[in-house]
Amino acid sequence: MPITADCHLHSSFSGDSDTPMEEMILQGIARGLTTMCFTEHNDFDYPEYPDLPKDFFLLNTDSYLYDLARLREQYAGQIRLLFGVELGLQPEIMRKNAVYAKSYDFDFVIGSTHICRGKDPYYPGLFEGRDAREAIREYFEDTLENIRKFSNFDVYGHLDYVVRYAPEQDRGYSYELYRDILDEILKLLLDKGKGIELNTGGLKNGMRDFHPCMGALKRYRELGGEVITIGSDSHDADNIAAHFQRAAHVLKECGFRYYCVFEKRSPEFHKL
Numbered sequence: 001m002p003i004t005a006d007c008h009l010h011s012s013f014s015g016d017s018d019t020p021m022e023e024m025i026l027q028g029i030a031r032g033l034t035t036m037c038f039t040e041h042n043d044f045d046y047p048e049y050p051d052l053p054k055d056f057f058l059l060n061t062d063s064y065l066y067d068l069a070r071l072r073e074q075y076a077g078q079i080r081l082l083f084g085v086e087l088g089l090q091p092e093i094m095r096k097n098a099v100y101a102k103s104y105d106f107d108f109v110i111g112s113t114h115i116c117r118g119k120d121p122y123y124p125g126l127f128e129g130r131d132a133r134e135a136i137r138e139y140f141e142d143t144l145e146n147i148r149k150f151s152n153f154d155v156y157g158h159l160d161y162v163v164r165y166a167p168e169q170d171r172g173y174s175y176e177l178y179r180d181i182l183d184e185i186l187k188l189l190l191d192k193g194k195g196i197e198l199n200t201g202g203l204k205n206g207m208r209d210f211h212p213c214m215g216a217l218k219r220y221r222e223l224g225g226e227v228i229t230i231g232s233d234s235h236d237a238d239n240i241a242a243h244f245q246r247a248a249h250v251l252k253e254c255g256f257r258y259y260c261v262f263e264k265r266s267p268e269f270h271k272l
Contacts, residue, residue, distance in 0.1 A: 005035035008231020013064040014041040015056040017235040027237040043088030084108035089146035101152040108262035111153030155195040158211035175215025195227025200243040221255040
C-alpha cells in the first residue's frame, strides 16, 4: 500500500515558509494524499540571529487554526486536514511548552530539538572550530534531556536533525557511532509511550539517508517500537510527499508493517 499521509508540513504560518496553505493542499490532493497534517513551527526562546526578525518562530496559532478550519470545510470530501504543531524543545522552556500544548486541541504534536546549547545547527556556529562528532553528541545529549523533562508530544521529530547541517552531513555518520546515547533516547521514548517519525526532508539538502538513519529505525523496531509517522518536512508545495515510495521500502526492510497518523492525539495504524 502506498503512503498517503504526510504528517510533517509547514506553510506560510511557519516563519521559514512563504507557501500558502491552500497551495500545499491542492498539491497534496494532486499527489493522491488522503491526509495532510500541518505541523507549523513554534519555538519559544529561539536564539537571535542577525538575518532573522525577533520571534521568527513564534506561531500565531489562532490565525493558523482559523485558516485551517476554513480550508478543512472547503476541501471536505477531498482530503483530511489535521491540526498539528512542531514544538521546539529546550530544557529551559518546558513550562512554556507545557502550557502552550494544553491550550489548543491539537491532533498531533511533534517534539523536536532545533537548538543545541543555544545554537541551531542550521547555522555553522555549532560546528566551527571543533570535531563534528562532539557537536553531534552534544545534540543527542540535549535531546535526551528534552525527552526526560517534557512529555506532551506524540512523536519525536527528525531525531538526528543535527547531521543535516554537519560539515559532511551524514557521510561517515551512523547509528553505531552513537549507539550508547541513541539507545538511551529510543528506550526513554518507548518507556514514555512515544513514537518517532521518518522524516524525508534531509534528502533535498543532499543527505543520503532519512531522519533518523536506517540503523536507528531498525533499532527502534528491535526494541519494540511500532508508532512511526511519515513526514516530508516540506516548506513548499514541490516537496510534499517526496521520497515516500522509498520510505515505505525502508520501513518494510526495518521490520515495520504499519505507519501511523494521529488524530485527536490518538494513533491510527495504516498498513504499508
